[in-house]
Amino acid sequence: MTRLTVVEIKLALKEKGYTNMNDKSQKPKLSMYIHIPFCERKCAYCDFLSFDYRDDKIDAYVEALCKQIKTYEYGGQWQVSTIFFGGGTPSLLTPQQITDIFKAIRETIEVSKGAEISMECNPGTLTEEKIDVYRALGINRISLGVQSIDVDQLKQLGRIHNDKNVFEQYDLIREKGFTNINLDIMYGLPKQTLDEWEKQLDVITALNPEHISAYGLIVEEGTPYERLYEKNPDIFPDEELELAMNWLAHKRLTKAGYVHYEISNYAKPGYECKHNETYWRLIPYIGFGLGASSYMHNKRFDMIDDLEAYISMANNTSDMVAVDSIVESTIQKRMEEYMFLGLRLLEGIDEADFLYTFNCSLTSVYDDNLDYLIKESLIERADAHIRLTPRGIDISNYVLSYFLLTT
Ligand SMILES: C[S@@+](CC[C@H](N)C(=O)[O-])C[C@H]1O[C@@H](n2cnc3c(N)ncnc32)[C@H](O)[C@@H]1O
Numbered sequence: 572m573t574r575l576t577v578v579e580i581k582l583a584l585k586e587k588g589y590t591n592m593n594d595k596s597q598k599p600k601l602s603m604y605i606h607i608p609f610c611e612r613k614c615a616y617c618d619f620l621s622f623d624y625r626d627d628k629i630d631a632y633v634e635a636l637c638k639q640i641k642t643y644e645y646g647g648q649w650q651v652s653t654i655f656f657g658g659g660t661p662s663l664l665t666p667q668q669i670t671d672i673f674k675a676i677r678e679t680i681e682v683s684k685g686a687e688i689s690m691e692c693n694p695g696t697l698t699e700e701k702i703d704v705y706r707a708l709g710i711n712r713i714s715l716g717v718q719s720i721d722v723d724q725l726k727q728l729g730r731i732h733n734d735k736n737v738f739e740q741y742d743l744i745r746e747k748g749f750t751n752i753n754l755d756i757m758y759g760l761p762k763q764t765l766d767e768w769e770k771q772l773d774v775i776t777a778l779n780p781e782h783i784s785a786y787g788l789i790v791e792e793g794t795p796y797e798r799l800y801e802k803n804p805d806i807f808p809d810e811e812l813e814l815a816m817n818w819l820a821h822k823r824l825t826k827a828g829y830v831h832y833e834i835s836n837y838a839k840p841g842y843e844c845k846h847n848e849t850y851w852r853l854i855p856y857i858g859f860g861l862g863a864s865s866y867m868h869n870k871r872f873d874m875i876d877d878l879e880a881y882i883s884m885a886n887n888t889s890d891m892v893a894v895d896s897i898v899e900s901t902i903q904k905r906m907e908e909y910m911f912l913g914l915r916l917l918e919g920i921d922e923a924d925f926l927y928t929f930n931c932s933l934t935s936v937y938d939d940n941l942d943y944l945i946k947e948s949l950i951e952r953a954d955a956h957i958r959l960t961p962r963g964i965d966i967s968n969y970v971l972s973y974f975l976l977t978t
């Protein structure tokens with residue numbers, strides 16, 4: 572196996588701009604996640620932290636969330652370079668509620684010029700007024716949860732929208748001037764065929780969004796889909812068909828000009844999601860809202876996930892911390908996470924970046940395992956990067972298990 576010398580690694584670091592590490596004139600950059608745990612109706616396959624729409628609770632929740640943001644005492648130390656409103660369904664919020672949250676953010680933390688500000692929206696929940704307010708507040712990326720454009724599939728998924736809603740709301744977002752739109756789509760759905768998936772991919776690419784996330788269905792524990800699977804496993808595509816759907820997406824989307832940059836993500840060049848890249852690269856982020864996680868100073872903080880407790884804490888304490896647990900990460904744990912997340916990126920892991928992050932070389936940590944995975948053509952090593960091969964992508968969980976350092 573070829574190894575980089577220390578000099579080569581230092582040169583690579585220099586090329587990547589790491590010479591400015593001691594420049595204290597700029598505040599360090601941070602990504603911010605805001606969780607909105609309400610949906611009009613819970614979908615049959617979803618286990619995200621979200622509840623059926625409760626008008627009475629949303630106002631109280633937004634108030635608590637704003638308080639949590641405003642009482643964050645280290646806001647002055649950072650500059651936020653990406654913000655992501657996720658859920659749940661952030662587009663359920665009224666223009667006033669979303670405006671209040673932005674006010675709390677801007678009062679607390681500096682938002683850098685040109686920051687990527689994304690908002691997850693559900694077809695069927697957007698209005699012209701909401702989209703205008705998003706633009707005025709500085710939101711510049713909309714992620715629309717399309718999932719499917721087949722009416723029967725949408726019904727079975729438990730979605731509130733139909734195909735017409737998708738097209739109308741997509742057009743509206745464009746007309747209102749958004750130039751960075753992501754569409755979430757899903758494959759591996761009950762009774763889905765390869766032909767039908769191909770047609771969906773054609774319709775989605777014809778819309779010409781800047782970004783597409785194509786997720787293989789995961790049958791999550793405790794969801795109605797788990798019960799459906801137990802009762803009728805044969806209606807779900809088998810592993811072979813699911814892999815074929817994944818590679819069909821790769822073929823059609825790359826042919827249409829998208830870069831396949833992460834296992835489930837495709838982007839027009841330059842439109843890769845900066846926010847998600849911070850997770851994949853283990854860059855610090857802060858999460859506000861119910862159940863949100865933060866990662867900074869090598870620690871992971873998880874917020875409480877009990878809605879009533881979260882709201883009542885805002886009413887009863889002067890500084891709202893709402894942290895449920897703090898886990899200090901060991902260097903081994905961080906290396907594992909770095910490998911697990913970084914290998915999801917098709918560009919792979921930059922060996923110089925590993926050295927910069929951990930102060931030791933990747934090969935010194937994973938020597939024998941790397942040799943084995945390369946020999947089995949599951950990992951390739953080129954341009955000072957370690958990345959999954961197409962065969963490795965198919966069995967990524969197995970490959971990633973070779974990067975575990977703790978039990
Ligand atoms: C956090 S969800 C919320 C987005 C938005 N509320 C919506 O559903 O339109 C983000 C995406 O995860 C995907 N997703 C959710 N549950 C999934 C599952 N069980 N398997 C695969 N993908 C899933 C869906 O594509 C969804 O759009």
Ligand code: SF4
Nearest residue numbers: 610613614617658659
């Ligand atoms: S709308 Fe999105 S977050 Fe809400 S239940 Fe459905 S998939 Fe989950």
